Amino acid sequence: EADIYQTPRYLVIGTGKKITLECSQTMGHDKMYWYQQDPGMELHLIHYSYGVNSTEKGDLSSESTVSRIRTEHFPLTLESARPSHTSQYLCASSEGYGYTFGSGTRLTVV
Amino acid sequence: QKEVEQNSGPLSVPEGAIASLNCTYSDRVSQSFFWYRQYSGKSPELIMSIYSNGDKEDGRFTAQLNKASQYVSLLIRDSQPSDSATYLCAVNSAGNSGNTPLVFGKGTRLSVIA
Numbered sequence: 001e002a003d004i005y006q007t008p009r010y011l012v013i014g015t016g017k018k019i020t021l022e023c024s025q026t027m028g029h030d031k032m033y034w035y036q037q038d039p040g041m042e043l044h045l046i047h048y049s050y051g052v053n054s055t056e057k058g059d060l061s062s063e064s065t066v067s068r069i070r071t072e073h074f075p076l077t078l079e080s081a082r083p084s085h086t087s088q089y090l091c092a093s094s095e096g097y098g099y100t101f102g103s104g105t106r107l108t109v110v
Numbered sequence: 111q112k113e114v115e116q117n118s119g120p121l122s123v124p125e126g127a128i129a130s131l132n133c134t135y136s137d138r139v140s141q142s143f144f145w146y147r148q149y150s151g152k153s154p155e156l157i158m159s160i161y162s163n164g165d166k167e168d169g170r171f172t173a174q175l176n177k178a179s180q181y182v183s184l185l186i187r188d189s190q191p192s193d194s195a196t197y198l199c200a201v202n203s204a205g206n207s208g209n210t211p212l213v214f215g216k217g218t219r220l221s222v223i224a
Contacts, residue, residue, distance in 0.1 A: 043214040101153035
C-alpha cells in the first residue's frame with residue numbers, strides 16, 4: 001500500500017511539449033525529492049524541498065521546475081520535452097533520514 | 111563533488127551463501143548511510159540504515175560502517191533467489207538546513223543462483 005503516489009506511471013510525448021509529473025504523499029513529510037534514473041545507472045538529484053514554499057536545485061535542475069504549495073504535493077514540470085529527457089523519474093519523501101519512493105514515472109519523448 | 115562508489119557486479123552467489131556488498135564514499139563528513147534494494151523496473155526500497163561505526167543487524171542483513179576508512183558494507187546471510195536485485199548504497203551529510211539529500215552509488219547487481 002503506497003503512501004507516495006506518482007502519476008502518470010508511463011508517458012509517451014512528443015518533442016517540445018510541456019509536461020508535469022505529479023507526486024503526492026499522505027505521510028505529512030516535510031522533505032520531498034525528485035531523482036532521475038537511467039537503466040543501470042545511479043539516481044541523480046533534480047530538485048528537492050524541505051517544506052512549503054521551499055525548493056532547491058539539484059544536479060540536473062536546469063531544464064525543469066518544481067513547486068511546493070502544499071506539504072503533500074510536489075509536481076515536476078518540463079517546459080519543453082526533448083528526447084534527452086527520456087528516463088525514469090522517481091519522487092521520494094522523508095521524515096528524517098531514509099526515503100520512501102513512489103513507483104516512478106517512465107517518460108519517453110519521441 | 112561527493113561520490114559514492116560501488117562495484118557494479120554482477121555478483122553471483124549460490125543459494126544459502128553469504129553475499130557481501132561494498133561501498134566507499136568520498137565525503138569525510140558523511141553522517142548517515144543507507145542500503146536500498148531495487149528490483150528490475152521497480153523503485154528502490156530501504157532495507158538498512160546505519161549511523162555509527164560498527165555492525166547493525168536486522169534479520170538476514172548486517173550493515174557494517176567504518177568511518178575512518180570511509181567504507182560501508184552489507185552482508186546478506188542465507189541468500190535466497192528472491193534477494194536477486196540491485197543494491198544501492200546512499201550517503202548524506204549534515205548541511206546548514208539539516209541533512210543534505212542522499213547521494214546514491216550506481217548499485218551492485220546481485221544474482222543468487224538456486
